[in-house]
Amino acid sequence: MKTLLLKKEEVRSLLKIEAVIASVEEGYKAYSAGKTIQPQIVSIELPEQNGEMDIKAGYSCNTRMISVKCASGFYDNQEKGTFPNSMSTVLLFNGDTGFPVCIMDGSLITGIRTGAAGAVSARLLARKDSKTAAVIGTGEQARMQILALKAVMDIKRVRIFGRSHEKMEAYQKEMSAQTDCHIELCATPEEAVKYADIIITTTPSKSPIVKQEWVRPGTHIIAVGADMEGKQELEATLFQNARIVVDHTDQCITRGETQNPLRFGLIEETDIDCEIGQILLDSKKGRTNDQEITIFDMTGMAVQDNITATEIYERALAFQIGTYHDFME
Amino acid sequence: MKTLLLKKEEVRSLLKIEAVIASVEEGYKAYSAGKTIQPQIVSIELPEQNGEMDIKAGYSCNTRMISVKCASGFYDNQEKGTFPNSMSTVLLFNGDTGFPVCIMDGSLITGIRTGAAGAVSARLLARKDSKTAAVIGTGEQARMQILALKAVMDIKRVRIFGRSHEKMEAYQKEMSAQTDCHIELCATPEEAVKYADIIITTTPSKSPIVKQEWVRPGTHIIAVGADMEGKQELEATLFQNARIVVDHTDQCITRGETQNPLRFGLIEETDIDCEIGQILLDSKKGRTNDQEITIFDMTGMAVQDNITATEIYERALAFQIGTYHDFME
Numbered sequence: 001m002k003t004l005l006l007k008k009e010e011v012r013s014l015l016k017i018e019a020v021i022a023s024v025e026e027g028y029k030a031y032s033a034g035k036t037i038q039p040q041i042v043s044i045e046l047p048e049q050n051g052e053m054d055i056k057a058g059y060s061c062n063t064r065m066i067s068v069k070c071a072s073g074f075y076d077n078q079e080k081g082t083f084p085n086s087m088s089t090v091l092l093f094n095g096d097t098g099f100p101v102c103i104m105d106g107s108l109i110t111g112i113r114t115g116a117a118g119a120v121s122a123r124l125l126a127r128k129d130s131k132t133a134a135v136i137g138t139g140e141q142a143r144m145q146i147l148a149l150k151a152v153m154d155i156k157r158v159r160i161f162g163r164s165h166e167k168m169e170a171y172q173k174e175m176s177a178q179t180d181c182h183i184e185l186c187a188t189p190e191e192a193v194k195y196a197d198i199i200i201t202t203t204p205s206k207s208p209i210v211k212q213e214w215v216r217p218g219t220h221i222i223a224v225g226a227d228m229e230g231k232q233e234l235e236a237t238l239f240q241n242a243r244i245v246v247d248h249t250d251q252c253i254t255r256g257e258t259q260n261p262l263r264f265g266l267i268e269e270t271d272i273d274c275e276i277g278q279i280l281l282d283s284k285k286g287r288t289n290d291q292e293i294t295i296f297d298m299t300g301m302a303v304q305d306n307i308t309a310t311e312i313y314e315r316a317l318a319f320q321i322g323t324y325h326d327f328m329e
Numbered sequence: 330m331k332t333l334l335l336k337k338e339e340v341r342s343l344l345k346i347e348a349v350i351a352s353v354e355e356g357y358k359a360y361s362a363g364k365t366i367q368p369q370i371v372s373i374e375l376p377e378q379n380g381e382m383d384i385k386a387g388y389s390c391n392t393r394m395i396s397v398k399c400a401s402g403f404y405d406n407q408e409k410g411t412f413p414n415s416m417s418t419v420l421l422f423n424g425d426t427g428f429p430v431c432i433m434d435g436s437l438i439t440g441i442r443t444g445a446a447g448a449v450s451a452r453l454l455a456r457k458d459s460k461t462a463a464v465i466g467t468g469e470q471a472r473m474q475i476l477a478l479k480a481v482m483d484i485k486r487v488r489i490f491g492r493s494h495e496k497m498e499a500y501q502k503e504m505s506a507q508t509d510c511h512i513e514l515c516a517t518p519e520e521a522v523k524y525a526d527i528i529i530t531t532t533p534s535k536s537p538i539v540k541q542e543w544v545r546p547g548t549h550i551i552a553v554g555a556d557m558e559g560k561q562e563l564e565a566t567l568f569q570n571a572r573i574v575v576d577h578t579d580q581c582i583t584r585g586e587t588q589n590p591l592r593f594g595l596i597e598e599t600d601i602d603c604e605i606g607q608i609l610l611d612s613k614k615g616r617t618n619d620q621e622i623t624i625f626d627m628t629g630m631a632v633q634d635n636i637t638a639t640e641i642y643e644r645a646l647a648f649q650i651g652t653y654h655d656f657m658e
Contacts, residue, residue: 001411005334008657039371044388044395046366049425053395057384059373066373066382068399070420072427082330083426089656091399091420096378097412098401103432105656323654327418327434328337 002324004313006104010322014315015112017151023307024116025280026062028247032277035061036303050075058302060310064095067306069106090309100327102313106305109312113304115144117247118200118222121296123152124279124286125245126198126220131156134196136189136209136233138162138171141202141224143178149198150179157182161192190214201225201233201257208235208260217291223257227299234295236261242293244272245279251299258297331653333642335433339651343644344441346480352640353445354609355391356632357576361606364390365632379404387631389639393424396635398435419638429656431642435634438641442633444473446576447529447551450625452481453608453615454574455527455549460485463525465518465538465562467491467500470531470553472507478527479508486511490521519543530554530562530586537564537589546620552586556628563624565590571622573601574608580628587626 006014030036037059044053051074059066071088078085088106093099122130133155135142142160149155158181162168165185172183186192193199193214200222201210212235215221221242225233239261246252249272253262261267276296278284287294316322335343359365366388373382380403388395400417407414417435422428451459462484464471471489478484487510491497494514501512515521522528522543529551530539541564544550550571554562568590575581578601582591590596605625607613616623645651 005654005656007655037373037375039373040369042368042371042384042386044366044368044386046388046424051425051427053386053422053427055371055384055386055397057371057373057382059375066401068384068397070397070422070429072395072422074425074427077426083428087427087429087657089420089429091418093382093399093401095375096380096403097406098380098382098403098416099412100399100416100418103656107657325334325652325654326336327334327432328416328436 028277063310115148119148130197137202138167357606392639444477448477459526466531467496
């Protein structure tokens with residue numbers, strides 16, 4: 001019995017944003033229906049090397065696969081020139097036998113499934129007539145969120161704010177080529193978000209960037225950046241007049257954007273309206289009117305990697321892509 | 330940059346028991362010197378499939394490698410005929426960059442490093458003139474412990490007890506061929522341990538098999554089997570008159586043989602003499618006289634996998650064994 005090996009470019013050729021959006025929805029539903037096992041995340045931190053390794057393992061009753069994602073961040077790599085800062089390996093084990101069916105480069109998976117998660121939230125919570133997205137940050141997620149959003153909504157304008165004008169220009173060039181959106185560079189975050197229908201925050205900031213007074217009624221906010229203790233992109237008072245939807249309550253309370261209004265005592269845990277999987281399962285409603293401000297706080301889940309990687313594996317089998325290796329002979 | 334892939338038979342060709350014993354010693358020393366990072370073990374349990382997956386991750390300052398071992402146990406596999414019950418995959422990541430340098434079949438590693446751990450304890454704690462080993466159980470560790478022990482001591486007789494006569498006979502046949510030991514089958518555990526210099530318990534038992542009154546002064550006991558809550562192979566009172574050495578205090582207290590005398594209130598945590606790494610670092614003594622009974626309780630550590638796998642990887646490089654795969658192109 002052989003293990004399928006998939007390289008980065010093979011994974012890229014198999015990734016279809018529409019399929020990943022469907023996988024992420026399936027993952028959220030499976031989680032909210034209690035059909036997943038997701039142990040705590042294991043982290044090995046190596047401050048001397050300015051590096052870390054996170055291991056996210058999970059099982060899904062739908063895929064019947066155990067997934068293990070080993071994702072590293074070594075933040076001096078790029079400067080040294082040999083490796084990218086972030087690398088990732090995903091292993092899939094058959095959940096009926098434990099056999100390792102597939103080992104794939106996982107560099108693209110986290111990025112695309114995180115983008116897809118934002119799109120899922122926009123489909124459920126943004127106004128149907130949304131045309132303008134504001135993006136804070138100019139990195140990978142600033143791109144991925146828009147590419148995914150375009151698959152579910154007819155976004156025409158992207159107003160981008162980042163601290164580096166050079167990076168904003170690079171973003172404009174790339175995204176103008178990849179989408180039909182009009183990309184507008186903004187000098188301040190206020191300029192970016194003031195007329196937006198959807199606001200997407202994608203920075204590693206530790207202090208608020210988006211102020212409450214700039215956000216119009218009817219706006220949907222996708223809070224991507226905050227994923228560990230101490231991170232914050234939104235003014236905490238924004239949560240007081242918004243409908244709060246999270247991907248995973250426990251994680252968002254401790255590591256997501258939601259940690260901040262909770263810590264400041266501005267909201268209580270019971271002010272979190274629901275998990276997004278509950279909306280997908282129809283036990284909670286999506287957007288209910290054109291005036292409410294909605295916030296989707298996401299921290300990422302192993303089951304998203306699990307279902308996305310399984311979908312890639314199955315497509316690789318169907319298209320006969322990849323290399324086989326027999327580890328057990 | 331390419332990742333080295335090692336198959337089971339390639340790993341076997343690179344495994345030398347003497348080298349693994351040295352690796353295990355290095356691992357114990359590194360752990361007791363505070364030169365390792367070993368996060369908690371992650372387990373995914375799938376009772377419906379009679380299966381489980383354990384993920385042991387660790388970092389060693391000596392090897393500068395991050396290791397991740399994914400070890401599965403699906404206990405109906407063998408009956409179904411396609412896969413062994415236990416399978417294992419070990420990944421090694423460079424601790425300065427996060428790059429996955431090696432992915433190897435790990436099936437043999439746990440077995441051999443566990444055998445080596447017993448041998449390390451015997452070298453430090455058994456009487457130098459030990460000639461007779463008693464083995465309870467007839468499985469993989471019943472074999473591995475003796476093969477490793479033979480590398481450090483001149484054992485002449487092995488007295489084996491298992492519940493299946495057939496399995497005892499198979500053991501006798503195999504081990505007579507692989508060693509120069511006289512293998513003697515015993516009808517009761519008492520018969521096996523009564524005249525032993527070293528007692529090795531290797532079963533998944535949940536009630537005591539070895540009674541205190543059968544154990545002679547000067548005996549060294551290697552407690553291999555107990556590795557999770559509820560397991561027990563030794564009569565708990567044995568601990569009251571023995572010198573207790575563990576591999577990892579926290580693990581042994583909760584999952585090792587030591588859990589039992591503690592739970593029954595027969596000993597306190599302070600009655601644990603030391604961790605074996607402390608003896609190897611010369612901060613504690615090995616055997617001090619011919620009369621004391623010593624117990625080595627082992628539960629296994631990520632750093633043992635880390636150092637053993639790194640040693641295999643380095644030998645593979647030196648001997649140009651294995652296949653390279655570029656996951657990142």
